[in-house]
Each structure stands twice: as structure tokens, then as C-alpha cells.
Amino acid sequence: MIQKFKISSEKVRVMIVFLDRVENWECLYEECSAKCCSEGIELTLEDVERISKRHSDFFRIEDTRILLKGKDGRCIFLRDDLKCGIEDIKPVACRLLPFVIHEVRYGDEPFIKLRLVVDCPGVGYGNNVDLGEIERNATVFLHEKQELLMKLREDRNFLKNLFP
């Protein structure tokens, strides 16, 4: 049973760096067997709270990180038809596609570097990529993760106590 939690801290400015450029993109998951949906996608506490309203036993704790569980190396929510089984409530990190997180630094002005998925077959197809939406999701990820790290600085056992 997941406890209800709320962490609050003042939101800090963040820097988002796109290491690659892309104009059009469509997720052609059938062509690449949904290779982005691998085990170990990093979750925020808010991701856990949202998903745990419908599912249980879907994450593991690794040091300061909360990671999606998997099966045979694939995300536990990836369906047999290669679609996401939790599309409407999926983790914020999954909302960054066609970008993935290359590097994250936390601090007074945290930053995140995003790179294009390697050999993504959907680049150049579909609609214009909404970089504003990706920036919003990257900002959410950074804020939520920074707040978790602040909590862990106050209490090293915060995650262990939250998810005994």
C-alpha cells in the first residue's frame, strides 16, 4: 500500500539542453519493437503516486532512484501488441520522446540534457515535435526529482520508510 505523500519546496529555475535537433517525429513502435520501453525507466514520486492508484509492485528502489520494473528487459507495462499499458498515466520520463535523458545535474540551477533516441525510425515522419511540451515535462521531471533528493538529504531513509 503506497502512502499518500506530498513534498513541497520552492520551484527552482532549470536549464534544458537539447543535444540533437528534430522537426518531425512519429512513434513507429512496431518498426523498432518499442525499443524505448526498456526496463528501468526512472520514476518520480508523483509518477509512483499516480500509477499506484491502479497498479502495484511496478517499481524498485536503487539508491536514490525509483525505477520501473521489467520483464525480460522490457518495461513491465509494455503490452504484447507493443503499446503502452498505462498510456494515460505514464511516467514523465516517457513523455520526453523522441528524446531521452542523457545527463541530469541537480543543484541551485539544475539542468537536464536530452538526446534523440538512437536510430529511431520515426524521426522525419509525422507532426512537428512539440518542444515546448517536452520542455514542460523535462521541467516537471527535474523539479520532482530535485525535491526527492532534498528530502533524501534530510532523511537518508526517506524512500525506505515510504516504501517499507
Ligand code: SF4
Ligand atoms: S510506461 Fe509505457 S511508455 Fe513508459 S516504458 Fe513502460 S510501456 Fe513504455
